[in-house]
Each structure stands twice: as C-alpha cells, then as structure tokens.
Amino acid sequence: MTTLKAQITDDMKTAMKAKDKPRLSTIRLLQAAIKQREVDERIELDDTQIIIVLDKMVKQRKDSIEQYEKAGRQELADQEQFEIDILKTYLPQQLSAAEIEQLIGDAIAQTGASGMRDMGKVMGLLKPQLQGRADMGAVSGLIKQKLS
Template identity: 65%
Template structure:
C-alpha cells in the first residue's frame, strides 16, 4: 500500500473518529483540517507535507502559549483540552529529533555559517529551520544555539 500524505492521513483519521464517535478527537482533527484549508485558500495553493508540517507546528506553538496563559489563570479544564489537542497534532508530525541528533545539526549549522557570536543566530537558524521543522521546538533550538555561541 502506498504511503499516505499527511493530509490523506488526517482525512482517514477523521473518518475513523467519526465512526468511533470520538467527539473530542474529531474536533481537533477538524481544527487541523480547517487550518490547512485556510492556508490553501489564502495562498491559492495545495499544501504538500512540508507545508502541512509548518501549519501543524504553528498550531502546536499556539497551544503551548495557550497552556501558559491558562495555567496562570488557573483553568485546568482548558489546560487539559489544549494538552489533548497537542497530543493529537503531534501524531501527524515526523519523529522528533533526539538530543544527539539536534546537537549534531546545530554543530554542523554553526560550522557551515562560521557563526561565532549570538549576532550570528539568524544565519544558523536559517539553515536549521528547514531541517528541524516539526521535529523540534524552535525556541529550544534557538536557546541551544545561543548557549553554544555564548561559550
């Protein structure tokens, strides 16, 4: 059987969730589809897997930010909902990078750009963004690069 694209997998999972009457999961899948569709309509394109990963990454970041706000407001019910959505969204992303893989990518990017100070962060991030998209949190990557360049 041929490998499904991420969009096809999302559609299949939506059908499964509908049949299984998994309302909460179905709601999240529909949010994902709406975000993808919105970008396709706005840009008049059909998204490929790489672009879908960018959309999913953005959704994850929004949910992490929301969790922070909800925790400050002591709204555990909303924190739980956002955490559930994060888990569903993550199922469509590629396997996360290990610490070692990420460290190696950062090392190669720093060497490739000749970065020596934190002022060079943008150059390093430019190379890494494509390689780690959907596989690592960009804030975490940025923090690790800063740490390396400050040594």
C-alpha cells in the same frame, strides 16, 4: 493529495465512524487551518507546509495551557493538552538532544559562524531540517549559547 493530508482525512473518517467527538473536533480544526492557509495563499500545501501549520497549532495550544493554568482553569488546560496529543501524532519523530546538538554543530561549521551576528545564517540552515522535529525556541537558545 499529499500523504499527510490523506492520513488526516482518513483519521477524520475513522473518528466519525467511531463517534469520537473530541478527536473529530481536533482533526476538523486542523483541516480548517490547512484549508485556510491554502485559500489565503492560493496553493496546495505539501507535507512540509502542513508540518509548519501543525507546529504553529501545537505552539498556540502550549501558550494557551500556560494562560489557563495561570487563571486556574485546569479543565481548559487539559482540553488543550488533549488537542496537542492528537496534533503530535501527525508530526515527525522528535529528535534527541544529542542529534540536535550535532546538527547545530554542523550548521555552525558549515556557515562559518563566529558570533551572534551570524545567528540568522545558522537558523536559516537549521529551520528546514528541524521544523516539526524540535522546539525551535529551545534550538535558538542552544545556538545562542554556542555562539556567545
């Protein structure tokens, strides 16, 4: 079992013992998403792949918060934010803006990117380094600024 998977399982046991139902519910959702991906792809997920699942779940909840707030359903938005806070405890430390800028600059230099047509090369190089450590949508916007 990977270290992140073991940590999630241990946290689930702790939440069960503490009778922390909201936290337990979120951890079970995470475990179900991991298990679903493992069954679908017939593989055992490693920490990197679990981070991708976590990233996707956080993004889905951010989208839900936006929709709930538009509909005036603040209690549902608050629930989604609570789940995001729990999921983020399993993600690696977020990079600062300066660190992201540095990585983008390095990737552009390394790929020799000169225009928008090279954006895929830059993103392909950066995605493994930044997955779970930065908002990829924001990173994409920064790359577009630098390449245009």
